[in-house]
Amino acid sequence: MSAFPFEITATEGKARTGVLKTARGDIRTPAFMPVGTAATVKALTVDQVASTGADIILGNTYHLMLRPGAERVARLGGLHNFMRWDKPILTDSGGFQVMSLSKIAKVTEQSVAFQSHIDGSKHILTPERSIEIQADLLGSDIVMQLDECVAWPAEENRAREAMLLSARWGQRSKAAFGERDRQALFGIQQGSTFEHLRKESAERLIETGFDGYALGGLAVGEGHEAMCEVLDYAPAMLPADRPRYLMGVGKPIDLVEAVARGVDMFDCVLPTRSGRHGQAWTWEGALNLKNARFAEDDTPLDETIACPASSHYSKAYLHHLVKSEEILGQVLLSWHNIAFFQALTQAMRDAISQGRFEQFRKDFKSRQHA
Numbered sequence: 001m002s003a004f005p006f007e008i009t010a011t012e013g014k015a016r017t018g019v020l021k022t023a024r025g026d027i028r029t030p031a032f033m034p035v036g037t038a039a040t041v042k043a044l045t046v047d048q049v050a051s052t053g054a055d056i057i058l059g060n061t062y063h064l065m066l067r068p069g070a071e072r073v074a075r076l077g078g079l080h081n082f083m084r085w086d087k088p089i090l091t092d093s094g095g096f097q098v099m100s101l102s103k104i105a106k107v108t109e110q111s112v113a114f115q116s117h118i119d120g121s122k123h124i125l126t127p128e129r130s131i132e133i134q135a136d137l138l139g140s141d142i143v144m145q146l147d148e149c150v151a152w153p154a155e156e157n158r159a160r161e162a163m164l165l166s167a168r169w170g171q172r173s174k175a176a177f178g179e180r181d182r183q184a185l186f187g188i189q190q191g192s193t194f195e196h197l198r199k200e201s202a203e204r205l206i207e208t209g210f211d212g213y214a215l216g217g218l219a220v221g222e223g224h225e226a227m228c229e230v231l232d233y234a235p236a237m238l239p240a241d242r243p244r245y246l247m248g249v250g251k252p253i254d255l256v257e258a259v260a261r262g263v264d265m266f267d268c269v270l271p272t273r274s275g276r277h278g279q280a281w282t283w284e285g286a287l288n289l290k291n292a293r294f295a296e297d298d299t300p301l302d303e304t305i306a307c308p309a310s311s312h313y314s315k316a317y318l319h320h321l322v323k324s325e326e327i328l329g330q331v332l333l334s335w336h337n338i339a340f341f342q343a344l345t346q347a348m349r350d351a352i353s354q355g356r357f358e359q360f361r362k363d364f365k366s367r368q369h370a
């Protein structure tokens, strides 16, 4: 089932660095995927996104099936052509968004039925329909199984039911996906914060067999420490020779601590969403550019990052744009934040390759809290 070769080029403890080779290009891991929810990484052109070093972006099945519609995207040549992004795209299956965004979602063995948060129209997602949307209509490179992600905290029996349903939906997703050599299918581990459920989930996914394995059901309110406790055991339950993708994560410190525990891929709205709200992520932590202390700070956010938003403009200018609610402020801070997340993953790839990741991790932690 390994359509895409995944070559691990160096390890240090549980941390790995490598390359996932896809039909549309190579993905350097650890990798951060900017989120392109409605066929756009919000506020940025695809050229700006590519300029940060991002090798892959994420698309959301839930949003695109509601607007403009999956069949319409297919009629327009698929998602890559529609948004003019010719590198890899990973699409999620819609399960998480249905539960977190839609109205009146109803889960049965067969499907999840829901009403659009946009216009209240009724929709059905089955494992088979989600695969059809992702693989055939949007044409994504990495397809995610449909699963059920329970909220946190979860009763153990509720978490078990959702984990078992997700395992069955994983089987149906794989049967619908079939054999493809230019696209990959990832399974999703569930089980909330219960170690034995995470183990059973992993065993069932491995039995089915996927090109990669995601850790779902985290970053749902459990907090950094509880997430790290799960990551102390859960990634190692998944095959070491395939990519491990932690969904919806996270802050820079989350990425570093997850890489230390064996995670290879990440996606999160944080850099773009926080950028739109005036926040800039740096090696010293997050800066709120609305703060008056930046009003006459003539220094750039980070002159070591080639992105103009990071090294060309002053904090004073960014402060002015944010205070004035200028669109350019949202653009530049989103652009810088994506560039910073790419600089962070590049720094981790280099550190692991050179056998100094543990030192990098210690230094990063102390700088973030300074």
Ligand SMILES: CNc1nc2cc(C(=O)NN)ccc2[nH]1
Pocket: 095, 096, 147, 148, 149, 188, 215, 216, 217, 218, 219, 220, 247, 248, 249
């Ligand atoms: C922001 N936190 C967050 N957690 C997520 C979990 C999933 C998941 O379990 N999908 N099957 C997806 C996106 C997520 N985003």
